[in-house]
Amino acid sequence: MNLLHLFDLSLIGRAAQPALDDLTFADVEARSNRVANALRARGFVKGDRLAVYLANRPELIDLFLACVKLGVIFVPVNILYREREIAHITSDAEPKLFVTENELASLTSDDATRPHEQLDGATPAAILYTSGTTGASKGAILRHDNFAANAINLTTCWQITERDRFLLPLPLFHTHALGNGLHCWLLSGCRMRLLERFDHRTAVDELLDFEPTLFFGVPTVYVRLLDTPPEAAQRIGKKMRLFVSGSAPLPAHVLEAFRERFGHTILERYGMTETFMNCSNPYVGERRAGTVGFPLPGVATRIENGELLVKGSNVFSGYWRREVDAFTPDGYFRTGDLASVSEDGYITLLGRRSDLIISGGFNIYPREIEELLLEQPGVREAAVVGVEDALRGEVPVAFLVGEFDAAQLEAACRSQLASFKVPRKFEKVNAIPRTALGKVQKHLLR
C-alpha cells in the first residue's frame, strides 16, 4: 500500500481540521507539497536518499511527507550524533542531500500542488540506522507496507481517533516517534502537539497546558514524571485516555507508582527498528506489569532457543547494501531478544542476546565506544558494559587496561560520540576477564 492513501484520510478527508499546533491538515498537505516540489526541482527522483539532521519541528514532518510523495527514501539522523557517527551514515546511505537547519529556507517552492508518483507498498519509505554488534551501524530499509501495517495495527488496537489530543515528546529520528507517533496522528486525524524534546523541567507544564488524551514515552520519561506534584498529576490523569511506554523495559515498580500518582495503568508494548511494533498489552483487558502483552494482529511469534522470532507485514526485508543473515529459512526475523510466554499468552522479555545497552531509550553498542577508546593514547584494552541506573535504565561504564588520563578519555568521547554514549566512569583494571577463547566476560565486569 502507498502510505499516502492512508495519510489522505486526514490530509484530504479532514483538511479543515486542526492537525499540528496552528496548522490544519490542509496546511500540512500544502507545506509538504511545496517541499516535494522544491526537492524535485533539485533533481530528486524516486529511490534517491534524503538525510535529515533536525530536532523535532514541523519542517521535519514536511520533509518526511515530501519524501513519501516522491518515493524518495527518508534517512533521519540522530541530532545527538557527532561527526564520526554521521560520517558513517552518509557514506553508507549516500544521500543526495544532507538537510540541517541551514538548508530549510532553500527547500520551499511556491508550487503547492501535489506531485504524483507511481508507488506501491514495496517502495522503501525510510532507512533507519540501528547499530550492530559488529560496531558498524546498519540501515534498516522500511517499506511503505511496513509503516502502514504498524500504523493500522496501533490505531486500531489503541483505539486512536480524531477526538484524541496527542502530545509527542520523543525524537522523530527514531521508530518510536516516527513509526508510531507520526503515523498514528496522520492516520487517525487527531490533533498533535510535537515537543522539540522531552525536558523534565517543562514537561508537566506542557501536559497541563495541552490537556492531551494520548501520550507516548520511553521508561525514562515516566520515571521523570513520577516527580509531578500529586494535584497536577491528578489533573493530567483526568484528561488522559492512554499512556503508552516502550523502547526499553518499564520496571513494574514504576508502573505501580505511576498508577498511584496519575490514576492510569501505562500500556507497555514492544518493538524494534527492524520490525516496528510486535507485541502490546491490551487496551481493554489486563495490562500486566513486566510483560509486553500479546502479539499484535498479523504478527506471528515463535520462541527458539529462548530467542523471540517474529514474522508479519510489519517486519522489514533487509538492510541497506548489507547481506545479513537475520531470517530463518521460513522467513522469521531473529529479534535477538530473549522471551518467555505465560500460559495465558502474555510475553515477557528476559534480556538480549547481545551486549546492547539501552539508556533512556537510546541504543548503545559497546563496541563502538570500545573502538574509540582503543584509539586513545595509553589504552591497551577496553570493555564497555551497561550498569543499572534508576533513571535511564542502564548507563555505559568503561573498564580499561593501560596508563591513561580519564579526563582526556571523557573529552575524546564527548567530542566524537553522542552524549548518551559517553561512559559515566572510566575504571582502571589490571586485566579484562576473558574466557579461554579470549572472549570478554562482560557479566563479570558488571
Ligand code: MLC
Ligand atoms: C536527550 N538529550 C537530548 C535529547 N534527548 N538532547 C537533544 N535532543 C534530545 N531529544 C541529551 C541531553 O542534552 C543530555 O545530554 C542527555 O541527553 C540527558 O538529558 P536529560 O535532560 O537529563 O534527559 P532525561 O530526563 O535523561 O531524558 C532523556 C530522554 C531521552 C528520555 C528525554 O533519552 C529521549 O528522548 N529518549 C528517547 C529515545 C527514543 O525515542 N528511543 C526510541 C528508539 S526506537 P548531556 O550532554 O547533558 O548528557 C525503539 C523501538 C521501539 O527502540 O520499540 O520503540
Ligand code: AMP
Ligand atoms: P531499536 O534497535 O532502537 O529499535 O531497539 C529495539 C530494542 O529495544 C528491542 O530489540 C528490545 O531489546 C528493546 N525494547 C523495545 N521495547 C521494549 C520493551 N517494552 N521492553 C523491553 N525492551 C524493549
